[in-house]
Amino acid sequence: MTRLSVEMLAADTVEPITSAGHAQLGIAVLLGIAVIVLLITKFKLHAFLSLTIGSLALGAFAGAPLDKVITSFTAGLGSTVAGVGVLIALGAILGKMLADSGGADQIVDTILAKASPRSMPWTMVLIASVIGLPLFFEVGIVLLIPVVLMVAKRGNYSLMRIGIPALAGLSVMHGLVPPHPGPLVAIDALGANLGVTLALGVLVAIPTVIIAGPVFSKYAARWVDVPAPDRMIPQRASEELEKRPGFGATLATILLPVVLMLAKALVDIIVDDPEALVQRTFDVIGNPLVALLAAVIVGIFTLLRPAGFGKDRLSGLVEKGLAPIAGILLIVGAGGGFKQTLIDSGVGRMILEISEDWSIPALLLAWLIAVAIRLATGSATVATVSAAGLVAPLAADMSTTHAALLVLAIGAGSLFFSHVNDAGFWLVKEYFGLNVGQTIKTWSVMETIISVVAGALVLLLSLVI
Template identity: 35%
Template sequence: MEQLVQPADPLMLLTIAALAIIALLILIIKLKVHAFVSLTIVSLGTAIATGVASDKVVPTMMSGFGGTLASVALLVGLGAMIGKILEISGGAQVLADTLIGRFGEQKAPMALGVASLMFGFPIFFDAGLVVMMPIILSVASRFGGSPLKYALPSAGAFAVMHAFVPPHPGPVAASEFLGANLGLLLVVGLLVAIPTWYIGAYLFGQYAGKKFNIPLSKAFFNADTIVDASKLPKFTTVMSILVLPVILICLDTGLHTLAVAGVIDGNTPLVEFLRMLGKTPVALLITLLVCLVIFAKDYGMAKLEKLCGDSLAPICGVVLVTGAGGMFGGVLRSSGIGDALAGVLTDTGMPVIVAAFVIATCLRVAQGSATVALTTTAALIAPVVAVTTGLSDLDLCFIVIAIASGATVLSHFNDSGFWLVSRLLEMDEKTTLKTWTVMETLLGTIAFIIVATLSFVL
């Protein structure tokens, strides 16, 4: 984005940026103003304070807002529709039951975690956890032991998928800010998410299950989700739907890699058409159409249309907050604050990937929302990335994961996810801090260690 003000004193610009973030935290934490409204107010104030011309203030804000929504809203909307159809059709139940049958009783926590990893591709963290919780606790009741042994591997699976893997709004928004390749980010996100989940959620879940033997929750049933047992899809059907977008998106990335390597001609109409099918919005659209075709016979198009409509309402807040983060980022770029921050970080010698993690962690701890922490950090760090030489496509993906890692750690009282887990499992706050908060911190720290190590090695 074009810088719309004359170069100013970097110290003054950074002071304004610090005051903007403080104002953001006060509005959200102290005054309880919604994050969307808070980001809009702070964006306007920052533009005025940095001297953006009056006739350019609103266009600058709208450009940042619209540019972010253009990439995020479509992906999140399509993903939510796919997730809703699989939820109501009983896809999550089929996944869990089949995997438990194949893994066996002793590996039931592993089976629930793997099912949640798969189901977590199209569906948001909170929606996925609410859908899976009755299944998780019925398994805990059947096999015995602390519910945490079964719940934490599943909750951790949804957490890592939501934080690191497109089409979830966080990684999509960050990739848009930093210019990362979405297809490559999908591959990197999955490769980071799986070992992160195994160490930070599955192994820790087994440890926590032995240490904290909480009673079985009685308030976990989701009354809104009534699955018709006579219409349950086959396991292979659910797996095919979940794998289809991954295959299509990897098709785009694979063909691009082969073209760059000179193995194929990337300019042929066939290759260009196949790569188009692998673009994330098209891949998710194709997957949604396949869902509609498969489930139309049992549910009818009228029912499916209603499910698609119902899926959009819960995501509006997330999409608007993400767009407002883009608005704030647009103002930061146009005002020159991003360039000033880039200069300071260059002088300190702090690697970009470390700075991204530290900034995201500070914002996460201060105000709770992972989405706000992620979008604000990505907006702040984007100009730094733009002027940093030698960053490969892989490096950009690593920085996105580092930001998401910082936005994951230290979930506590100001995070809605903290209270969701606490109430679904009927845990007191102290136990939730010792289990959920520790697990989230492990997940974010492990993922950051992985990508930071890879960024220095590769």
């Protein structure tokens, strides 16, 4: 069973761990989030401990048995670390290889030489959008972060001026454009046309990413003026390298996971036969773990060997690359644990039951349901799957274009206001060296802009096509 199938099953069929009514459950969610924010901001408690305590508090407020709350939290933590943690680790190794070999310097120097200060945010959003097309958001983050941080540091740019466009490019692709898993699940559930959804998704994505990326980054840089955190920039080896890998070889290594995952997505669409050998083959080589692992292995020959690295230095390089991410893994894992506690408490089901009585236009209804589930559970995928399942009957009488717009409305709503119950929130916070308030002012606001702008564009398109 695929990871998406498991999430769909969890969202649709698992009995909640509490019998609390809607009012008690809603209050429990607010109090659980308040506990986390208060512990981090007021008492300066580490985010991992705060998320753990907040999850237990949520269960207690909701009247759930604490043994079941603990089981939900640890299951969520484990699945998040299993899925995202390995990708973060491989990305950290690849980033260290890029830094120590001089490959990252080669990429950064080329970007700085070719792009003017005025065009730099636009360059970053373009790079992120292209790289993010076939990638899971987390994979795109770990591939782009070293480049983003080094460009900001070397070019003396505000981190938000460079980082927000990159994050916007990744997030918009993730929520609106197939072959990302969220849009694909919604397309399947609603019986929408993939080609039409892709075309309209790109049409909506372009203005959305411009507004949420380069335009919003001007204001984000004023609100949160922070430098690139030194601890997250892979430090180059102390000795000067006599030579470093070429730009072409470095770029090919970075893009290898992108190519492998895009190839998998295309084969899935064209072949569409899970039993076919070619599709099964590409399902393996296009898996995010295998694709990143392949890039690390290829990087030994394209990055380290040209820089004069021997076999004896590889183990030490990997160890140094993994050291800075231990805290990130625990925090992101705990964020996943809190999210799973919310889901198992029945928050998603509560939103669905309440929304059954809403009498508003289908596209707006789909967006609002996805927003509500996203806010409550922190999971864009659960929001997409649940909202698509609820509004699927409405798509039966829709035209091809309006069914595609319904998919995009759900995708837009699923990105609304990422906050402390979203593992992605903690990923961005730790990589960029921000506090909770700064992350909300930048990342959370950016996600909300993407959701609102994309949702508004979908509604406008529905009036003219």
